[in-house]
Amino acid sequence: MNAQPIADNLFTDDNMTALVGARNKQTGHISFPLPLTPNDDIEPIALASRGTVWTYTVQRFPPKTPYAGPADPENFKPYVVAYVSLPGQTMVESRLTGIEPEDVKIGMEVELTAIPLDPDAPASEQKMIHAFQPV
Amino acid sequence: MSDVCIVGAGIHPFGRTEGRDGMDQGVYAVRQALADTGIAWEDVEFAFGGSAASGAADTMVSKLGLTGIQFINVSNGCATGGSALNAAASAIKSGEYEIGMAVGFDKHPRGAFNADPGAYGLPNWYGEAGYMLTTQFFGAKIMRYLHENGLSREALGRVSEKAFRNGAKTDHAWRRSEVDLETIMNAPMISDPLNKYMFCSPAEGAVALILASEKKAKELGGPMICLKTSVMRTRPPGSFEVFAASIDNERGGTATEIAAKAAFEQAGMGPEDIDVAQLQDTESGAEIMHMAENGFCPHGDQEKWLIEGRTEINGALPVNTDGGCLACGEPIGASGLRQVYENVVQLRGTAGDRQVPGDPKTAYTQVYGAPGVSAVTILQR
Numbered sequence: 001m002n003a004q005p006i007a008d009n010l011f012t013d014d015n016m017t018a019l020v021g022a023r024n025k026q027t028g029h030i031s032f033p034l035p036l037t038p039n040d041d042i043e044p045i046a047l048a049s050r051g052t053v054w055t056y057t058v059q060r061f062p063p064k065t066p067y068a069g070p071a072d073p074e075n076f077k078p079y080v081v082a083y084v085s086l087p088g089q090t091m092v093e094s095r096l097t098g099i100e101p102e103d104v105k106i107g108m109e110v111e112l113t114a115i116p117l118d119p120d121a122p123a124s125e126q127k128m129i130h131a132f133q134p135v
Numbered sequence: 136m137s138d139v140c141i142v143g144a145g146i147h148p149f150g151r152t153e154g155r156d157g158m159d160q161g162v163y164a165v166r167q168a169l170a171d172t173g174i175a176w177e178d179v180e181f182a183f184g185g186s187a188a189s190g191a192a193d194t195m196v197s198k199l200g201l202t203g204i205q206f207i208n209v210s211n212g213c214a215t216g217g218s219a220l221n222a223a224a225s226a227i228k229s230g231e232y233e234i235g236m237a238v239g240f241d242k243h244p245r246g247a248f249n250a251d252p253g254a255y256g257l258p259n260w261y262g263e264a265g266y267m268l269t270t271q272f273f274g275a276k277i278m279r280y281l282h283e284n285g286l287s288r289e290a291l292g293r294v295s296e297k298a299f300r301n302g303a304k305t306d307h308a309w310r311r312s313e314v315d316l317e318t319i320m321n322a323p324m325i326s327d328p329l330n331k332y333m334f335c336s337p338a339e340g341a342v343a344l345i346l347a348s349e350k351k352a353k354e355l356g357g358p359m360i361c362l363k364t365s366v367m368r369t370r371p372p373g374s375f376e377v378f379a380a381s382i383d384n385e386r387g388g389t390a391t392e393i394a395a396k397a398a399f400e401q402a403g404m405g406p407e408d409i410d411v412a413q414l415q416d417t418e419s420g421a422e423i424m425h426m427a428e429n430g431f432c433p434h435g436d437q438e439k440w441l442i443e444g445r446t447e448i449n450g451a452l453p454v455n456t457d458g459g460c461l462a463c464g465e466p467i468g469a470s471g472l473r474q475v476y477e478n479v480v481q482l483r484g485t486a487g488d489r490q491v492p493g494d495p496k497t498a499y500t501q502v503y504g505a506p507g508v509s510a511v512t513i514l515q516r
Contacts, residue, residue: 006263006264007258007259007260010260031380031383032381033258033381035256036253036256036257054279055275055276055278055282057275057278057326057327058324058327059265059271060327061325063265063267066251066262067264067265068263068264069265079265081265081266082275083382085384087384088384089384090382090383090384091383092380093266093380093382095264095265101327106278106282129264
């Protein structure tokens with residue numbers, strides 16, 4: 001079995017080509033992710049896969065639970081958390097991948113990908129999370 | 136409508152007190168406030184109080200005395216203390232009561248606040264994937280703010296340096312040692328651009344304030360410190376708050392901007408009329424943003440103000456004269472009331488080594504927190 005998304009309704013499909021946003025049918029307002037409970041006013045839409053970094057920070061220490069990624073303080077690898085502006089839609093909070101924290105710049109172009117939450121886990125148990133990488 | 140005065144103030148030292156729970160710290164602060172006012176618990180007609188993690192405030196009557204007092208619990212996140220004060224002031228303004236109390240207390244475990252995604256309407260993956268950290272929000276928010284306003288990371292260090300310098304002069308502060316700018320700038324990073332000296336920590340502490348009508352305050356005979364206004368506001372569309380899996384491309388204002396504007400209007404004053412200010416400094420970036428959001432300086436001028444020492448105790452607008460949250464820690468229920476306590480002390484002229492010179496007459500507080508709430512007070516002597 002291939003690596004699976006960490007949750008249903010996060011990506012549009014198992015190939016993880018787009019994130020699912022929530023569009024309010026009345027107002028057109030778009031947010032992410034889908035609400036926990038179904039809502040007649042909300043319809044799912046595919047979010048753009050390209051955007052720009054609006055801001056970011058770096059997670060420098062292993063988070064406590066409910067974090068489920070590698071948390072060994074000795075081998076913890078800091079990760080970048082950004083808000084990626086998707087034009088005409090919303091800004092999505094997402095990890096950045098394929099770039100060192102020191103090289104991240106506000107305004108840089110990025111595109112959607114998926115990465116394993118724990119790269120050392122066996123492939124069959126891997127949970128995939130969304131991330132953006134430099135274009 | 137009666138004016139409202141603050142006639143007594145009590146504080147339990149902030150930080151860590153082993154062997155004393157949050158509620159007992161609250162009782163300690165109440166007893167000190169009663170002694171400061173020169174009244175007995177039996178004289179207090181009503182109370183509003185709250186804590187985030189240390190139980191229902193009204194149960195402290197079992198320690199203070201079963202006088203049958205009206206005691207209403209307030210639970211309003213980071214604005215709990217500010218909201219208790221607001222409600223107490225309204226009760227006196229209405230004319231129904233002459234004298235009452237606002238109290239806030241808390242005792243939090245060590246380390247950053249742990250949060251459950253479901254409680255915020257977020258799916259479990261949000262926590263599992265490593266987004267459920269308040270520190271990330273603060274880092275990302277100030278990263279953008281520095282970028283937009285041409286401020287350097289050193290401005291953040293200067294805020295912390297000032298906080299520890301003021302905390303060293305403050306009896307009720309937790310961090311009582313100065314830290315130099317170079318040490319601050321080179322400390323381990325927590326969530327870029329903020330490092331370990333730039334964040335406050337959850338802590339313990341309690342504050343009680345006794346409020347009275349102007350008539351009652353005159354009878355009591357102490358210094359007349361009037362609560363000109365007490366305003367609490369929630370967030371407008373497009374604000375940037377903690378635990379947001381997405382935020383709007385179209386950016387909006389902040390709860391603080393709305394609260395500050397209303398407070399200045401109600402008090403009939405402007406930012407230029409304020410002699411001393413206590414501003415929310417959950418991390419150093421918050422103090423920088425709040426200097427501008429409250430109207431004290433234009434966005435982008437903060438670093439210049441810090442370099443020129445304008446927010447030092449002897450500056451044009453002293454900010455966080457007791458070291459703020461950075462030096463005192465943040466017991467959620469008590470934090471907003473600590474700011475008001477500090478202003479009462481400053482306006483009485485009894486702040487000792489940290490006294491603002493020049494006989495300050497007006498004092499401002501602003502508390503901000505999750506989920507996008509802000510409370511402002513203005514005191515005048």
